[in-house]
Amino acid sequence: MTTFINIQLLYLIIALVAIMAWVGLNALVLVYCERKFAGHIQRRPGPFEVGPHGALQPLIDGLKLMGKQLLTPDGADKVLFWLAPILSFVPVLLLFVPIPYGPVLTGMEMNLGILLILAFAGFNSLALLLAGWASNNKWGLLGAARAVAQAVAYEIPMLLAVLGVAFITGTLNLTEITTMQGAWPWQWNIVLQPLGFIVFLVSAFGETNRAPFDLPEGESELTAGFHTEYSSMGFGLFFMAEYAYMVVVCSVCTVLYLGGFKGPFIDGWWWFLAKTYALLFLMIWVRWTYPRVRFDQLLNINWKWLLPLATFNLLATAFFIKL
């Protein structure tokens, strides 16, 4: 019995270490992809000098961020101020645990995997609120207020979309959801839940504060929103957390709607990565193309469009299952 528990524990520890490495690696790779892709959309080459085709740029940027001075603004609440980035970053590691990267590549298979992810993703809004409040900066406060309203609002359609998939598959276990889908695109859940996919994707943009919904850090209006006063690694942690959340949300979308690690010919983690990165690509593409929505328009989209659509999706799914 003890050996059994030890193996489980060992497996989990290895998984967590691997996740930390994966998050770090992703931060580097995604930053590079974003800057290169942004550059090419804007008719310029993007990072080019540091390393071959700028490949070492994110690494050097990370080193630069670590080398900067850690400033605490005058009058800021020191404890909350430095707690906020940590609170933003650390829960992300937990979110990767239930996600099945391959047939056996899962941190820990859980019956309530999706629930865990949705629950711990809520920490982000708390972290943003703390960041804005503790900064002792009016612009930061506005950014924090916006962030909380936005995060809370967009969780609901996301939940409803996930429920739609749960209805069809009858489980919240991510590995089972994956195995229940087939290898070919017409066998994926997106065929059964197209509306749910769109709702989930739009909510994903809203939850991760990505353009066109990036108001909490609305650069041109609020200077830098909730992270105005952060420098060096404080900012670095927020930054990495944002990219990590993006990866989580795209991974979950892949698992729920696009068949996860299943693909034509041979299943495996390569399909999973390909689909996840395709969605990440889409997120980056949208960011550099569209202007920002205004805050009341953002909430309007949520309450007047996404929520009714998600509810309709759920009811329709329930109806068709009964048939």
Added chain:
Amino acid sequence: MSSETVFQTRAEDSIGGDFYAQHFQEGCEENTLVLNMGPQHPSTHGVLRVILEVDGEYILRAEPVLGYLHRMHEKMGEVKSWYQFIPNMGRVDYGHPLAWNWAYVGAVEKLAGIEVPERAEFIRVITCELNRLASHLLWWGAYLLDLGAFTPILYAFDDREAILDILQRPTGSRLTYSSFRIGGVQTDLDEKTVQMIRDFIPIFRERLPMYKALVTDNIILRKRVEGIGEMSPDVIDRYGCSGPVARGSGIEYDVRRNEPYSIYDRFDFEVPTEDTCCAAGRYLVRMEEMAQTLRILEQAVDGLDKAEGGCIMEKAPKPNWKAPAGEAWFAVESGRGKVGVHVVSDGSKTPYRIKLRSPSYSNLSSFAEVAEGVLIADAVSILGSLDLIIPEVDR
């Protein structure tokens, strides 16, 4: 005479901030937030400071505070000679400096009764219209950057590079041009420059539909500009707004058409006007103006060969020239509106008084009234639609 300041700073300031912040906060309501937008802010187009009284995200009161870029050009005008003041005109508005060049030089020429040779007029029109195009592109890119779209500014700057390369040849500068002289222009346009212009026009004409499809027709952008910043014609009259701000409210007034100067009455072009009175109207007016500018450029380049005279008049005023006594007012249409220069001379080496009337100044003075009751994001959109260049506001 002492100013006998009507407002006195409080003895014990329970409110922080400088004089203007305290003065503003005296009129504040309860439970509102007082925010300083600027002078360091990504979207106030320069060093403009706007003090906002905000309730949640709604603006109750706004007061622009100027002077962060005030260099007292009007005093410099009284100290420098007539010739020396021309580079000052290049620095007043970095978006459309050739319009200011023209306003000053035109006023002096009016005062002294100097006639400019025809070729110089054509060169002035060509360079000024190219500058207008560059100014509108800069406005467009910066406006969209304020609204959160990061890409159009780079597209706009890509096109601006072509224009700046063309304008560098006759003027020697890329941004703050001072190539106009009293009696003409500094350098003639050589063959290569004219050919570059001829090549540029069709290339840019092809770009405009792409910008329309990518940006102007985008639903997110339309929701950010339609219905924002209503400025009725009454507001325009009371604040003296001009340019695309007035034309976006249905007032068909363009200095080039209503008070034609130089050879503008020879060109066939339209004055775009929109009736919507909101930021979308001003946006569409400027986009259409870019197309009309291309028309003027084509006609001007065609007419350049047959123009008589040189690039500057015979016996042009030397640097130590003195203007005759008198006064003159000259108005020019810049990318932002009606630029006016009032020159008063007493016949000596330096001007007696130079008054620079800047369009952004009048346009911005309407902001306090227009921004009441709007969201902060809308205030940013309104400021962008007014097309402000702060050095022009502060002079």
Added chain:
Amino acid sequence: MTVFEHFRTLCIAKGNRASSGVDWNVFLERDYIVDAAELLKYSGFHLESVHAIDGAEGMLINYLFDHFTQGERICLRVLLNHEDVTVDSIAGIFQGAEWHERETYDFHGVMFTNNPNMVNLLLPAESEVHPLVKAPKKRVALAELLSCGEIESQAEGFDLLNQKTEEAAQ
């Protein structure tokens, strides 16, 4: 000129647009400026600029108005004594004048009573320097500086522009 036909003015001169850019120069007494502004607002004019010229006879305040459709530019001119550089504000009628008047106060020290916000606009808030006020020795007679054009009507005792014509006649 029809707008000021029944208005009490000190002098109306028809300017030459080609040489001075202004169609009408109207000299007013200080007390009548607000009424004149109201009259122009009613006639559809908009405010272009308010600025001052420091001359030997006094401080001349210029109010430039233009019309969007009629294409007529009118310059209202008010001469103030150097000892008493005060005039009523027209900011109640043309709100854009608020900033122009603040700037004129900044540069020339002219006090506009009833301006809603009489604080320095461009210069630092507590500065008391008025840079464009000339030293008394350097001031030049306004008659030499102005190009008002042909005088159409003139009130008794108004001889600001006559000095120039006398000198020219000599």
